[in-house]
Amino acid sequence: MKQIALITGATSGIGEAAALKLASLSYNLIITGRRKEKLEQLKKTIEESTSINVFTLCFDIRNWEETDKAISNLPEEFKQIDVLINNAGLAAGADPVQEGLLSDWERMIDTNIKGLLYISKMIIPGMIEKQKGHIINITSIAGKEVYANGNVYCASKHAADALTKGMRIDLLKHNIKVGSIAPGMVETEFSVVRYHGDQKKADNVYKGLVPLNADDIADTIEFMLTRPAHVNINDILIMPTAQASAVYNHRS
Numbered sequence: 001m002k003q004i005a006l007i008t009g010a011t012s013g014i015g016e017a018a019a020l021k022l023a024s025l026s027y028n029l030i031i032t033g034r035r036k037e038k039l040e041q042l043k044k045t046i047e048e049s050t051s052i053n054v055f056t057l058c059f060d061i062r063n064w065e066e067t068d069k070a071i072s073n074l075p076e077e078f079k080q081i082d083v084l085i086n087n088a089g090l091a092a093g094a095d096p097v098q099e100g101l102l103s104d105w106e107r108m109i110d111t112n113i114k115g116l117l118y119i120s121k122m123i124i125p126g127m128i129e130k131q132k133g134h135i136i137n138i139t140s141i142a143g144k145e146v147y148a149n150g151n152v153y154c155a156s157k158h159a160a161d162a163l164t165k166g167m168r169i170d171l172l173k174h175n176i177k178v179g180s181i182a183p184g185m186v187e188t189e190f191s192v193v194r195y196h197g198d199q200k201k202a203d204n205v206y207k208g209l210v211p212l213n214a215d216d217i218a219d220t221i222e223f224m225l226t227r228p229a230h231v232n233i234n235d236i237l238i239m240p241t242a243q244a245s246a247v248y249n250h251r252s
């Protein structure tokens with residue numbers, strides 16, 4: 001029987017690449033996001049080229065009732081989830097804290113912290129019942145370091161890093177692996193979202209250097225998932241060669 005993986009935020013970037021990678025590793029998939037057409041397109045792409053079954057869940061992870069309803073109503077054949085990739089997340093804005101927008105702060109805190117908690121709360125009981133599971137949280141270099149104008153995004157990713165550690169401790173006795181991947185710059189829709197749709201500002205983020213791409217993170221997920229049962233990778237900090245820290249980059 002195929003194992004089942006649930007990937008949040010699979011409509012673009014890292015989540016989409018992770019879905020394609022996990023399909024190639026023979027996982028049946030539950031993919032989530034708010035953009036229904038993108039979810040349906042990805043399901044079609046995977047199901048047309050593989051023997052993988054894909055179930056789509058279109059909901060806003062910031063909303064507890066929607067999250068609860070989506071997971072509670074999974075069909076029987078998708079209920080036994082083996083792997084949870086907590087990927088959905090975003091940065092909104094890059095302003096000094098004194099100029100930050102309340103709406104940006106709420107989007108980041110509600111998605112990156114509360115969303116991660118909501119979906120985990122729904123999935124963990126099934127893993128405890130089986131005494132087996134693997135949770136990978138996509139955190140960030142922003143969860144290790146704080147940089148200018150990163151304030152609330154950095155705080156939300158520090159929280160995701162702390163939650164990873166806390167989950168690992170609490171789930172230890174249930175044989176559930178918990179780990180995180182903390183990427184530096186990855187070229188996805190991330191910067192377009194951060195700059196509220198300003199493509200020019202987004203392009204500038206990657207100007208003169210080669211950033212990571214979403215497949216690099218999907219490869220890292222594969223590495224973590226394919227370790228033997230007695231090995232858990234706690235955390236991987238992965239950067240482009242041209243990036244040494246949150247603030248030191250080499251641009252040509």
Ligand code: NDP
Nearest residue numbers: 009011012013014033034035061088089140186188189190
């Ligand atoms: P993308 O913007 O390409 O993807 C973000 C995904 O999150 C989308 O699928 C989006 O789906 C989903 N998402 C966002 N908000 C919600 C919501 N409220 N409810 C449900 N789904 C949501 O960015 P990335 O792939 O780069 O980002 C993935 C993760 O990686 C994030 O947690 C990000 O913080 C982290 N990260 C990214 C880095 C980078 O440089 N790109 C570096 C370090 C970490 P939809 O819009 O359809 O809802």
Ligand code: 8X3
Nearest residue numbers: 140141142183184185
């Ligand atoms: C995304 C990477 O450097 O913008 O988490 O924080 S960074």
